[in-house]
Amino acid sequence: MLQKVYDWIDERVDITPLWRDIADHEVPEHVNPAHHFSAFVYCFGGLTFFVTVIQILSGMFLTMYYVPDIENAWRSVYYLQTEVAHGQIVRGMHHWGASVVIVMLFLHTLRVFFQGAYKKPRELNWMVGVLIFFVMLALGLTGYLLPWDNKAYFATVVTLQIAEQVPLIGEFAKTLLNGDPSIVGAQTLARFFAIHVFFLPAALFVLMAVHFIMIRKQGISGPL
């Protein structure tokens, strides 16, 4: 039955090459933990991707309850944590995932760095990777404000203060992030929400796609 449905679609759209292209490629033996246990260091990149998937899913579900509004943001987070079934777990996944993804990203970066895997021909992919790191940090920074509790508010005030002190563009950058030259409030929360939920994930998807395509093209760096 399934096979027939598949064949019907395949006849019309020719989907076999699409997924075979993703599925059929080889992986060198030296990255396989089943051969050498020390190869577990190669898992960090995959785990980073896995946690990113968890973050995207849990984030999507959280927005079913969360509202980015200074009157209601905290109340909605409190509500989803205390009143909604499994709310504690879903928010926990997103909260702890944010930390774990940074840890994994950090370990992945260290692995690539100490193996010198960024050298020719993989310079570009290293730079894309560092950009992904920055996007992740920015996601953490903007996501920190969203529950609109005390630590969120005051940490953001400090962050914006730092942005303001940058020479030349400081004032401009601060107002751009803040939405208002002085008040950290309704407009700030709306902006941070938009950045956290639309702009940065969009950038992340593009960068990740480039990262993966380049890995496929270049293959994994050889053993030391």
Add this chain to the structure above:
Amino acid sequence: MSEKKQQVSRRQFLNYTLTGVGGFMAASMLAPMVRFAIDPVLKASSASEMHAVVEVSEITKEPQRFDWTVEQVDAWYTSDVTHSAWVYKNEKDEIIPLSPVCKHLGCQVNWATNEPDEFYCPCHGGRYYKSGENVPNTPPNAPLDLYEFEVRDGTLFLGQPVPRQEV
């Protein structure tokens, strides 16, 4: 030949295991999230509360509109919401509290604004007899809902509107 056959079954075995492990990961990841999302569906609707609306002595044979305000808790948002009912006493001196929501498309009906002794819905010209039953061949196809009600110490308390069967 036999070696090739074994090769195929090994690949199949790997594929099954792969599906199994992938399924486990997807399930344990999504289970809490899906339960989280469908929570409103599974939440038991809270037992309907009765609200004091009007003194029984004020109710006449002629339908009158009474409003009352309820504190409505909508998750994290609490607000005051006004409900209304058309209430009258019939020939047997029974209290009839009718919901003002038209059964056609949810507009508010009025008493005796178009035809005497009939409820009339201005949106699509729906009509109801005084009993709340719909006039045949007008848009609504069911009588107006009746509120759950009780009388305590001479005051009328109303609960939720309950749909009636078609006549």
Add this chain to the structure above:
Amino acid sequence: MKFVGDSRIPAEKQKFIPKDYSEYPGRTEAFWPNFLLKEWLVGAVFLVGFLCLTVAHPAPLEKIADPTDASYIPLPDWYFLFLYQLLKYEFASGPYFVLGALIIPGLAFGGLFLAPFLDKGKERRPHKRPITTSLMILGFVAVFWLTYEAAAHVDWEAKAENNKPELPSEVEIDTSDPGYAVFEKSCMQCHGGELEGGAAAPTLIGIDYSVDEIKDIAVNGIGSMPANQFQGSDEELQQLAEFIVSVNEEQE
């Protein structure tokens, strides 16, 4: 070539044979399903551990943001603590703020970003490129140490205790009550204009004391509250206690 209808889809499907990878350097195995299975097994173990973490440690939520809370000491998320700590030092603050906030992190992250162009040698093994390796270790140790310094000076438990989430009170404070005037004079400094409490004193909403007990506490103190906080006549004391009790009754 034959096509399906007038489309560009080839009508004759060939059997899909995986490419021959034997020419690639090194020994290899297929990604699907051999390698992916191992990767997913690691992922499954990781996921179980991760879910245990989320169940064991609920995500923290503090009180709703209160811009007037002057006693709150802000802290960033742990992965920004090293920057937070850096900006505490003299050489990175005051007139040198730009150095601490921009130049030092800028050099570090810029170096990281441009690493392939700064370290152009062919050699990949860490001990064959000592400068690169030692710079990275230095950076790592610095970040680790700064994070530790920042975190070690915070009393995390007390911070969590002081900032437990609670629904903001819906109590209307009747400021025209004569008791409120007394409250303003003697108690507001510590207990706050809406009885919400502050750094030095707890909230007065949701307490379970009688009028006489409150009168006693106002005069003699309780816990860390010193005696003789209340200044005024006995009549005012009575008004104050009745006011506080009335607020608490309203809350129920």
